[in-house]
Amino acid sequence: MPVRNRSDVASRRETVLRYAIAVAAVALAFTARFVLASILKDQAPYLFFLPPVLLAAGVGGFGPGILATGLSIPLVFFFIANYGTVGWTEVANGAVFVLIGVGTAWIGKRLRQARILALTREAHLQSIIDIVPEATIVIDGRGIIQSFSATAERMFGYTAAEAIGNNVTLLMPSPYREEHDGYIERYRDTGEPRVIGTGRVVAAQRKDGSTFPIELAVGEIWPAGQRFFTGFIRDLTERQETEARLQELRSELAHVSRLTEMGGMASAIAHELNQPLAAIANYLKGSRRLLDGSADERLVILRDAIDSAADQALRAGQIIRHMRDFIGRGGSERQIQSIAKLVEEASALALVGAKDQGIHVTFDFDPRVDLVLADKVQVQQVLVNLIRNAIEAMEESSERNLTVRTTPADDMMIVVQVDDTGSGISEEMAARLFQPFATTKPRGMGVGLSISRTIVEAHGGQIEAGPRAGGGTTFRFTLPAVTKEESSDAHR
Amino acid sequence: MSSIVDDDEAVRKSLAFLLGTPQVSVRSYETAVAFLAHIGRVERGCIVTDLRMPEIDGLELLRRVKSLGVDLPVIIITGHGDIALAGKALEAGAVDFLEKPFDDEAILAAVRSAFRQQERDTMRETKGMEV
Numbered sequence: 273m274p275v276r277n278r279s280d281v282a283s284r285r286e287t288v289l290r291y292a293i294a295v296a297a298v299a300l301a302f303t304a305r306f307v308l309a310s311i312l313k314d315q316a317p318y319l320f321f322l323p324p325v326l327l328a329a330g331v332g333g334f335g336p337g338i339l340a341t342g343l344s345i346p347l348v349f350f351f352i353a354n355y356g357t358v359g360w361t362e363v364a365n366g367a368v369f370v371l372i373g374v375g376t377a378w379i380g381k382r383l384r385q386a387r388i389l390a391l392t393r394e395a396h397l398q399s400i401i402d403i404v405p406e407a408t409i410v411i412d413g414r415g416i417i418q419s420f421s422a423t424a425e426r427m428f429g430y431t432a433a434e435a436i437g438n439n440v441t442l443l444m445p446s447p448y449r450e451e452h453d454g455y456i457e458r459y460r461d462t463g464e465p466r467v468i469g470t471g472r473v474v475a476a477q478r479k480d481g482s483t484f485p486i487e488l489a490v491g492e493i494w495p496a497g498q499r500f501f502t503g504f505i506r507d508l509t510e511r512q513e514t515e516a517r518l519q520e521l522r523s524e525l526a527h528v529s530r531l532t533e534m535g536g537m538a539s540a541i542a543h544e545l546n547q548p549l550a551a552i553a554n555y556l557k558g559s560r561r562l563l564d565g566s567a568d569e570r571l572v573i574l575r576d577a578i579d580s581a582a583d584q585a586l587r588a589g590q591i592i593r594h595m596r597d598f599i600g601r602g603g604s605e606r607q608i609q610s611i612a613k614l615v616e617e618a619s620a621l622a623l624v625g626a627k628d629q630g631i632h633v634t635f636d637f638d639p640r641v642d643l644v645l646a647d648k649v650q651v652q653q654v655l656v657n658l659i660r661n662a663i664e665a666m667e668e669s670s671e672r673n674l675t676v677r678t679t680p681a682d683d684m685m686i687v688v689q690v691d692d693t694g695s696g697i698s699e700e701m702a703a704r705l706f707q708p709f710a711t712t713k714p715r716g717m718g719v720g721l722s723i724s725r726t727i728v729e730a731h732g733g734q735i736e737a738g739p740r741a742g743g744g745t746t747f748r749f750t751l752p753a754v755t756k757e758e759s760s761d762a763h764r
Numbered sequence: 765m766s767s768i769v770d771d772d773e774a775v776r777k778s779l780a781f782l783l784g785t786p787q788v789s790v791r792s793y794e795t796a797v798a799f800l801a802h803i804g805r806v807e808r809g810c811i812v813t814d815l816r817m818p819e820i821d822g823l824e825l826l827r828r829v830k831s832l833g834v835d836l837p838v839i840i841i842t843g844h845g846d847i848a849l850a851g852k853a854l855e856a857g858a859v860d861f862l863e864k865p866f867d868d869e870a871i872l873a874a875v876r877s878a879f880r881q882q883e884r885d886t887m888r889e890t891k892g893m894e895v
Contacts, residue, residue, distance in 0.1 A: 543816070546843030547772045550864035554778030557868035561785040582868075589865040 290332030294340040297324035302347045314356030317348045318369050325373050329380025337377025341370060406504040411440045413499035415456050427507055429479030440503075445477040460499075468492055468501070473508065484509045521621050521652070542592045549585050549592075556582035606731075608754050609651070611644050611686055612637045615676050618655035622663070629672065631663060636677035641686045643754040646731055651751065654724040654735075658690040658747045661721075665694025665745060685733065685750040693744040697737065705737050724749075765789040765809035766875055769799045769825065770841070771817045775864070779812065779841075782868055788875060796820035796828075803834060810859075810878035812871075815842035815849070826856050835885060837878035841866065 298321065305312070305320040321344035329337030345366055352362050401408045407424035411417050417440050420432040428435070428443055435442065441449045455466060467474075471489035478484065485508040493500045556578050563575035612635070619633065644651075659674065666672045675691040697705065706725040721735075728735040733750035740746040766788055770776045773794075780790045791806075793799035796817060811829065815822035826838045840853045843864040850861040859881060860874040 543844040546864040547775055550841075550843065550866065551772075551774035551778040553865040554775070554782040554868070558778070558782035558785045561782075561868065586865050586867060589863075593863070 290328075290336045291339055294324070294328035294332055294336035295343065297327045298340050298343040298347070300324070301344070305347075305351060309351060309355065314352050314354075317351045318344075318365065321348060321369075322372075325376050326380075329377045330383060332380070333384040334377045334381035337373065337380045341373025341377065344373070345370065404504075406506050409435075409440065409443075409503045409505065411501050411503070413456070413460070413501075415439045415441065415453060417442075418500065424505070427478075427505065428476070434479075443476055445475050445483045448474065449477075476505070485512055518621060521617060521649075527649075538596050542596045545592055546589060549589050553582050553585040553589075556585065606645050606647050608643050609646050609648050610642050611678050611688065611751070612642055614644075614646070614648060614651055615655060615678070615688070618652040619659055619676065621652070622656045622659035629663070629667075631666065631672045631674055634673065634675045636675060638677075638679050641678060641680045641753055644686055644751040645754050646751055647727075650727045651731070654727050654749065655688070655690070657721065657724050661747075662690055662692035662694060662745070665692050665696075667694075669694050669744075680753070681750055684753050684755075686753045687748055687750050690747045691740050691744060693740070693742075696739055696743060697745050702737050702739075706735065765791060765806070766878075767799060767806055767809065767811045767836075768792045768813075769796055769811065769817070769822075770814035771795060772814065775814070775841075779871070782871065783812075783875065786872060788872075796822075796825040799825070800828060803829070803832065806834075806836065808836075808882065810837045810839060810875060810882065812839045812841060812875070815840055815853070816844055823853060823856055826853065826858055830857050835882065837881055839871075839874050839878060841871075 301320045301324045305317070321340075325337060325340045325344065328340035348366065348369070349358065349362070352358055356362075401421045402423070405423065407427045408419070408421040409417060409424050410419035417435050417438055420430070420435040422432075424435070425431055430442070439453075441452045444452060459465060459468070467488055467490045471487050473485060473487050475483045476486045476488075487506040487508055489504045491502045491504075493502065560575050560578045560582065563571050563578070566572060566575065615635065615637070619635075623631070623633065655676075659676070662674050666674070671693045673691075673693045675689075677689045677691070679687045679689070681687045706721050725735050728749045728751070732752050735747070735749035737745060737747050766783060768776055768779050768783075768790060770779070770792075771794055776792045776794070780792050783790050789809075791802075793802070796813070797819060799811070799813075800820075811825075813822045813825055817825075820828070822840050822842070826840070829836060829838060837859040838857065839860045839862065840850075840858045841862045841864055842849070853861050859878050862870060862874060
């Protein structure tokens with residue numbers, strides 16, 4: 273029952289009702305006594321007026337109790353006067369009745385107060401149960417559902433009316449469904465708790481039959497010698513989905529990072545091998561040309577052999593080219609992506625475990641630009657690299673602000689900028705920041721930014737770093753923007 | 765005469781050898797800086813330059829040659845080519861783009877074509893002056 277601030281009008285109406293009940297009860301008692309007056313005469317006149325006093329005091333409290341008592345006295349004396357005589361005995365009886373009436377009214381007042389307090393407490397409790405994100409279910413000692421909160425209704429798909437009275441196993445998939453009665457029994461016999469007092473993650477079942485993970489905490493209460501269990505249930509679906517997504521992103525990143533390294537290596541090997549292969553081919557082809565037109569039969573054979581050797585050097589070049597193309601293709605899959613989404617996901621990943629460092633993160637996405645043509649995981653790897661670097665750079669700073677901002681740039685590009693308020697970088701370091709194995713970190717290979725540059729340049733963009741106005745470092749990289757029209761063309 | 769600019773000695777020498785067989789006269793430079801120092805003395809012919817070199821790379825050399833107003837066709841050779849890079853080089857004014865290792869016919873055809881283009885340009889200029 274939700275707690276509401278009752279209006280004054282409602283409160284006044286209730287007061288009137290309480291007093292009206294007192295008047296009506298007394299009137300009823302008088303009517304009954306009046307009907308029976310010819311038989312009862314002046315015998316036990318107070319007897320009929322005790323119930324109205326009790327009722328008025330019990331329901332209405334002190335005031336109505338006193339009113340009922342006060343109304344009863346002249347009515348009682350009406351019967352005494354009509355059917356007997358008014359003497360000191362009657363006056364004494366009347367005084368006792370008044371005392372009893374006042375006492376009853378006082379007890380009624382206390383009862384009413386206790387009842388109001390209990391109702392208020394229940395309303396408070398109910399409001400809490402309705403508001404907390406956990407579903408609350410109360411079962412009795414046999415497992416029968418006694419109470420089913422609004423959150424439980426939403427979580428399980430049953431209404432409270434459907435659920436209450438059923439065994440709580442209704443909400444469980446097999447094998448818990450079959451075993452739960454046994455759990456309660458064992459607990460009753462041995463007193464050895466399994467979930468009571470501690471929380472644990474278990475599976476639950478919705479009305480539609482689908483199961484979902486929950487975190488269950490159970491408390492036990494013994495009001496008036498009867499055992500009840502209260503279960504607090506948190507739906508873990510969303511949390512597990514988030515964790516699964518983060519895990520997926522992490523493994524995707526690890527995979528791409530390996531591919532990028534492989535691609536970088538293949539690229540380096542290709543370059544290094546192509547130089548000597550070019551020299552071999554040049555020498556051999558040149559030699560063959562010198563032997564062109566020779567009449568000597570042996571020189572003709574030699575010329576053909578040299579030509580074949582040169583062709584083999586060219587073939588080796590082809591093989592390397594294919595290898596490089598293959599690895600390059602395998603590692604990259606460009607699609608139209610929302611840069612805001614990429615940034616948000618990458619930030620979630622990079623900020624894992626960094627929340628307690630008190631870092632203030634701000635996103636500033638320019639609404640004019642959003643879509644980019646990019647390999648999602650590769651670009652996220654760049655972002656994670658930059659954000660992680662920023663976090664590490666701010667470890668010693670008192671002010672820890674991280675800003676990721678997107679802005680449009682010339683030539684249909686989008687600028688993504690990562691600002692930190694960290695220690696900053698020296699000019700000497702800025703110059704060689706993107707070279708492999710350049711690092712300022714005590715631990716770290718110094719390949720993160722080199723890989724980032726490889727990725728950004730492969731996308732046709734550029735990456736640069738510089739000091740941030742007001743301290744810290746700014747990293748900026750560009751990606752090719754895609755307009756809404758281009759994006760819809762691509763989807764057609 | 766063709767000028768070869770490549771920091772790899774084996775490539776430089778072998779290319780000079782190959783181009784020398786059909787009597788193309790050759791002069792080699794280890795760096796773009798060395799070549800630019802001599803550019804005043806190079807009047808005709810073409811430039812065959814590597815792309816990845818320390819200090820001044822092939823693209824930058826190409827831009828400097830163009831900005832100096834020197835009318836020498838530039839052929840880019842690289843061990844590290846991709847389509848985007850080739851596009852950039854051709855956009856910047858290179859007449860050809862070859863990936864190492866390359867066929868002798870391909871490089872000779874590129875050099876001859878560069879020579880012919882230069883001759884045409886020279887004739888056009890001469891004609892222009894006559895008019």
